[in-house]
Amino acid sequence: MITNKNTPGSFDYIEIQNASANARVALQGGHLFHYQQLHRKPLIWLSGKSPFEKGKAIRGGIPVCWPWFGQHPTDSSLPQHGLARTSLFELIDSQEPDENSTELLLQLQSSAETLSIWPYRFQLLLKITVGPALTLALTTKNSDTKPFTITSALHSYFAIDDIGKVSVQGMDETEYLDLLTNQTLIQRGSIHIDKEVDRVYRKSANTALLLDGTRTVQIRSEGSSSTVIWNPWSDKSKSMSDMEDDSYQTMLCIETANAKQDARTIASGEEHCLKVSLTESV
Ligand SMILES: O=P(O)(O)OC[C@H]1O[C@H](O)[C@H](O)[C@@H](O)[C@@H]1O
Numbered sequence: 001m002i003t004n005k006n007t008p009g010s011f012d013y014i015e016i017q018n019a020s021a022n023a024r025v026a027l028q029g030g031h032l033f034h035y036q037q038l039h040r041k042p043l044i045w046l047s048g049k050s051p052f053e054k055g056k057a058i059r060g061g062i063p064v065c066w067p068w069f070g071q072h073p074t075d076s077s078l079p080q081h082g083l084a085r086t087s088l089f090e091l092i093d094s095q096e097p098d099e100n101s102t103e104l105l106l107q108l109q110s111s112a113e114t115l116s117i118w119p120y121r122f123q124l125l126l127k128i129t130v131g132p133a134l135t136l137a138l139t140t141k142n143s144d145t146k147p148f149t150i151t152s153a154l155h156s157y158f159a160i161d162d163i164g165k166v167s168v169q170g171m172d173e174t175e176y177l178d179l180l181t182n183q184t185l186i187q188r189g190s191i192h193i194d195k196e197v198d199r200v201y202r203k204s205a206n207t208a209l210l211l212d213g214t215r216t217v218q219i220r221s222e223g224s225s226s227t228v229i230w231n232p233w234s235d236k237s238k239s240m241s242d243m244e245d246d247s248y249q250t251m252l253c254i255e256t257a258n259a260k261q262d263a264r265t266i267a268s269g270e271e272h273c274l275k276v277s278l279t280e281s282v
Pocket of ligand 1 (some may be wrong): 057070080081179198199228229230253255
């Protein structure tokens with residue numbers, strides 16, 4: 001079942017319920033902010049202090065960072081993580097192929113407003129499939145006459161039981177850029193988090209595993225060879241108005257990205273798809 005809903009502040013979202021899972025997707029940002037398999041805990045984390053306000057990004061869920069990830073490369077006055085996450089997408093198609101699966105197709109197209117921030121014509125399509133797995137496929141189509149270069153991320157916030165028990169597998173021997181120190185290092189073994197972490201793993205494998213002591217999540221990426229791992233830890237959580245002080249203990253971002261050297265140049269008329277598929281097992 002697909003239902004149009006809105007919060008008391010008139011923040012529009014779509015609620016999906018089928019035989020295997022339920023989910024919620026805001027039209028602002030094409031932002032999935034809830035996904036939960038039947039009889040399981042939510043897989044995707046959402047801050048209890050997240051604003052649902054027009055023009056402000058939701059804290060949690062899977063923000064679409066596009067057409068740049070992080071700070072704009074030349075103009076730091078432009079919004080962090082690009083223009084998509086605060087722009088209004090439209091729902092252009094929805095399907096319920098069987099009782100276990102629901103598909104939404106959302107679109108953002110260039111407009112006078114986007115052109116004033118980023119001077120290229122584009123069509124951005126986000127296909128979200130809610131079922132036993134959660135899949136997001138973000139397709140960038142260049143409808144301009146000149147090529148453009150994007151960085152981007154499907155910035156997934158995972159709900160976890162206890163950050164102290166988390167390990168992320170699949171990055172052994174992978175080079176990463178530590179965004180906190182600007183050092184390039186090599187990962188040895190699994191990733192464990194015991195402090196603030198903000199890293200871009202380069203040439204990362206297509207599959208990573210997140211284990212938190214109670215469940216395992218398989219993260220399969222396509223069209224991406226960079227993965228961002230982020231946990232703000234205690235001090236930064238306290239400094240962020242949209243996070244609860246101890247929320248760093250129950251969330252971890254593992255972001256399927258085209259970040260840093262993994263930027264993609266798309267020729268006029270061409271397209272690029274960044275995709276992630278999440279499957280949970282106990
Ligand atoms: O606060 P936001 O703009 O949502 O960004 C949240 C985080 O996103 C990514 O993980 C970046 O690598 C971090 O540097 C940033 O702090």
